[in-house]
Amino acid sequence: MAVTPTPKLTPANFPSLDALQHLGPFAVALSGGADSTALLLACATRWSDRVHAVHVHHGLQTAADGFEAHCVALCERLNVPLVVQRVNAAHATGESPENAARQARYRAFADALQSHWDGQVKDMALAQHADDQVETLLLALSRGAGLPGLASMPALAERHEVTYHRPWLDVPGQVLRDALQAAAETWVEDPTNRDIRFTRNRIRAELLPVIEQVFPSFRQTFARSASHAAQAQTLLQELAEQDLLQVGNPPRIKALQQLSEARQSNVLRHWLALAHSQASAAQLQALLVQVKACTTRGHRIDLKVGRGFVRRDGAVLRCYNL
Known part of the structure; x- marks a missing residue:
């Protein structure tokens, strides 16, 4: 056999x-x-x-x-x-x-x-x-x-x-x-x-x-979209690193206010990530509103962000993790 x-x-x-x-x-x-x-x-x-x-x-x-x-x-x-x-x-x-x-x-x-x-x-x-x-x-x-x-x-x-x-x-x-x-x-x-x-x-x-x-070819087309998103994210990361050099670490409020809202959002998200904190979309939007409104010495910023807080310390922002 x-x-x-x-x-x-x-x-x-x-x-x-x-x-x-x-x-x-x-x-x-x-x-x-x-x-x-x-x-x-x-x-x-x-x-x-x-x-x-x-x-x-x-x-x-x-x-x-x-x-x-x-x-x-x-x-x-x-x-x-x-x-x-x-x-x-x-x-x-x-x-x-x-x-x-x-x-x-x-x-x-x-x-x-x-x-x-x-x-x-x-x-x-x-x-x-x-x-x-x-x-x-x-x-x-x-x-x-x-x-x-x-x-x-x-x-x-x-x-x-x-x-x-x-x-x-x-x-x-x-x-x-x-x-x-x-x-x-x-x-x-x-x-x-x-x-x-x-x-x-x-x-x-x-x-x-x-x-x-x-969509029979969805695996290839979806993967291409993910690749485009990854490339765009790389560019945003590079821009955030450059902007953080400009605004400082910790970020200077007046320097932040010179950037567009989109770049403020991008650089602040990057800064928070370096501080091991992650903001939700709502938290980041609230922070942007406060940065824009911060035009006097007495304006306070004290917001819950991720697992900590972002607070104003004179001319800069600081992140305090719990």
């Missing part, structure tokens, strides 16, 4: 990873799902001598042990060094569960890279793809986000002294699953991905199929 040979796994099975070819030793964020499994396989078959993996065990569901087991078995088969980080990703009252898990995950990634492999691994590859990028953009639109939100996920970013790379932001998720199936590879399915109580899951399950019927 003839035996069907196991499909040979080669880099050709997967989308291009040219964006990573310049890296030295790097790690793959491995959840065990289809996307990260495909990324690890693609990287390991191309650069077996410099690929590592980090799996974060969130401890939020009983299936988590199965995710870890899959990752351990896969890394053993590929001879890829693996670090498993266990975290407490429970969210605080009023905090988004998704955001709490994301914050815990990024801290765990940084801790893993700083504590293992003699500190030689400072880059990490993430498996987010075109569908993830569209979901992120739609979430930002639903929240009335500005350019930073509409820019969605960058292909390259730094956080906690780790450089993150997303080489597949232009690749549809189905392409990755097709590549895994063609190579007879398995992955684990996170049951929470089917829970439509989470907005991202509802977008994925209910909204994207409808959008695809009307």
Whole structure:
């Protein structure tokens, strides 16, 4: 009886990873799902001598042990060094569960890279793809986000002294699953991905199929819009840095008043970010009104902004965090 040979796994099975070819030793964020499994396989078959993996065990569901087991078995088969980080990703009252898990995950990634492999691994590859990028953009639109939100996920970013790379932001998720199936590879399915109580899951399950019927090329066109937003945000950031040099840090009120309202808003948002504070649109608008009205020595400014206050101190503004 003839035996069907196991499909040979080669880099050709997967989308291009040219964006990573310049890296030295790097790690793959491995959840065990289809996307990260495909990324690890693609990287390991191309650069077996410099690929590592980090799996974060969130401890939020009983299936988590199965995710870890899959990752351990896969890394053993590929001879890829693996670090498993266990975290407490429970969210605080009023905090988004998704955001709490994301914050815990990024801290765990940084801790893993700083504590293992003699500190030689400072880059990490993430498996987010075109569908993830569209979901992120739609979430930002639903929240009335500005350019930073509409820019969605960058292909390259730094956080906690780790450089993150997303080489597949232009690749549809189905392409990755097709590549895994063609190579007879398995992955684990996170049951929470089917829970439509989470907005991202509802977008994925209910909204994207409808959008695809009307706009078949939406992944490419939406990604192009996100790229335009990212470029515009870069220009605004450069302008904010130049304006902050002009108005000073802390900002001088009279110097601020010489700028247009749009530039005041831009530079104040940048200044607050440097002070680890983030203003809502309403808070920033209230601050602009007060800056405009500040024409006498006795005019006070004392506004709640983000998790702190912005107050007038003589000729300048100061930010006080709680």
